[in-house]
Amino acid sequence: MTFTLVVPDLRFSRQAGFNPLTEMALPGLASLLGRADRNQLGGQSAEQWLRGHFKAESAGAAALSRLVDLPAAAAGHWLRADPVHLRADRDRALLFDAGLFDISAAEAEQLLSALNSLYAADGFEFVMATPQRWYVRLPQAPDFHTTPLSVVTGQDIHPHLPGGPTALQWHRFLNEVQMLLYGHAVNDAREQAGKPPVNSVWLWGEGPEPTGLAKPCRSVRADDAQVQGLALAAGLPFRALPPAFDASGADGELVLLDTLGRSARQGDLYAWRAELERLEAAWFQPLLAAWRAGSLPRVQMILPGDEATLAASLGPAERWKIWRRPARLEECLVMGS
Template identity: 45%
Template sequence: MPTVNPPVKSPMSLHFVISYADWPDSDQCRFITTGLDLPAAALLCGRGERLPAHKQTVEAWLAGRFGMAHLPSAALTLGLDQPAAKAGFWLRADPVHLKIERDGLLLFDAHHFQIAQAEADALVAGLNSVFGEDGMLFVAATPTRWYLRLPADPQLVWTSLDAAIGRDINTLLPKGKDALQWHRLLNEIQMYLYTHAVNDKRSDAQTINSLWLWGGSDYPVLETPVVPGLPVYADDLLLRGLMHIGGADVQPLPASAAALPDGDALVMLDHLRLGACYGNAHDWREGWLALEKNWFAPLLADLKSGKRKSLAITFPELGLALQTDRSLRWKIWQKPKFPWDFAPG
């Protein structure tokens, strides 16, 4: 029987979830955000009522919101990419480029290179010819989303791709009883990819010289997520996967709050993701400016005009959740405040 968890109540009817709002170094954050003009965001946050929250990854937040013990990441996206996939233990095995730099062996995902489906298929066919006899099955569902089916769950702890990109991988490799065996396997995979004909035709900066294994989980997912009883707008694949196995759909994210229909909704905004993951301060700042222009400013105008009565905003990585309504117009004693200036929940 599927496991059904109790529903998790959303703090408000119109709820915005903004991931990767936390810049890990506070001194750098102060420098990076100097002169950043976010008047609507600061007013919405500064005059909002704080709700209980604690610092967590957006993946952990999603698991809690949907009533699941943990997020079965590989299985969630596999259900979208290959719904007829064979049951078993699956990993994401995404193609990456590893580069030796001063800070170590840094990982770059597919945002830093291009790969065609034909190239992905050729690389995966080669991997299956070498490692298939060990019961492994590699699948290139898309050029950039690959999977690996294993004979059994190796009981390891995997690091998500988002937590690895732009970072030295040496401390992020699989952990657990048989971790060293898997480190050796990754080395063998890297050696094979290095000599593959596909990589012979690619520049050194564009070689697919490793895979990143993460999100290990059983497919199909036996837990039934508790989906929100309201429209959901997002581009996030994990959220789409949760809604899919819960029997509901995700609406495409509109370009701005002005294009968002009236009424209740859960909206996930990931404008800050790549800047935060790669430690790119310019892109992170640009993400905030896009959020201000397209989301915070229109939402503030809607609250002031009465078009919208209330809204909630959650920043999972900051441990910050707020709700506000039209009364913010009169709370002149509450000063505007940036999200990163709040003490963690």
């Protein structure tokens, strides 16, 4: 079996005069990538790669994460309706997801209560899974298409608003939600405390229930509810992401190591570098040692990127390819190199 490590937000686009890896020592990562057989795949997110890996391309994101978040919820047409902060920027409205700010359960409950009071008569039901993850059950199947929250974070929302035959109806719906949340006492208190208001929700994740998934691994380790849902739908065990590489049970395991995401979305280079240094010590060096010792016969690393995804494979044969030197990380991690 193969140990698969998926690491989003490690690759970056080339920018003149900018190298986030300057003066960083990452010998474990460099040795893993240097010894591996490397292939460039098409640009895709970690979510897209994982869906393809499990043969779950058509399943709805809300349907997947709801398996974990709301296993006892009534059947129906569910969407993710995650709390977000919109910030005006000239003629744009930039979106920031709840992973970039704090929201308490009490605040979330009050905001959801207001939404349910306004929309219950229309057949909508808003539900909190966690303070950062909300859902809405629709009165009928959605006749529109949406954009995943991960794609929109930090971006102008206008090119990503719902599209399709009923798009304008849902644009009006979002405007109503924003007006309701704008004047809510929770947001008044947040602004007085210097916190960003939770002034909208982002609708996304339409699609059918997952069926007929592949079993490409023995088990999954991830904190992401959608990935846990993939495991559950495939009949595979899953556990939370550990803080460091754990060799016990690692053979045949798939791990989503997504801890670079918050700093990447915030554009916080110092935090990104600090987390990458932690991953080097806690994950890459121990993984390299386990592979060299033979306790993990095969290792696959997937580094997703919008422009290109890097797949790096290490098997028993690569242990003898001692002429392969540690990789120059800028060449491996900069997309377009």
